[in-house]
Amino acid sequence: MRKLTIQIREEIGLAAYSISLSLDERVLLIRDPNKICFAKTWITGNVGTVGLSNLKDFVRESLRDYVDIFINDYLAANPKEQPVEEKDKNTKDD
Numbered sequence: 001m002r003k004l005t006i007q008i009r010e011e012i013g014l015a016a017y018s019i020s021l022s023l024d025e026r027v028l029l030i031r032d033p034n035k036i037c038f039a040k041t042w043i044t045g046n047v048g049t050v051g052l053s054n055l056k057d058f059v060r061e062s063l064r065d066y067v068d069i070f071i072n073d074y075l076a077a078n079p080k081e082q083p084v085e086e087k088d089k090n091t092k093d094d
Helices: 052-077 084-093
Strands: 002-009 014-028 036-051
Touching: 002 052, 014 052, 036 052
Parallel strands: none
Antiparallel strands: 002 014, 014 036
């Protein structure tokens, strides 16, 4: 889920922003596995101000940066398993 809120103040040349990016996943409750709900399992974001002349590039770069952070965190938490042949090769070389 992503959320972007922008308030533009042309008279002072600034925009206030709030960016939030999260992953909502289905989860089971330990106390009652029959109950399934959604929970935020990862979230990041920021709030601040940016000049109107930089707003478009800033929003694009920020969203790209947050997606990169998510991808890195996802890969760190879910490492790709080596194929069996690779595991065997690594064991024999030791």
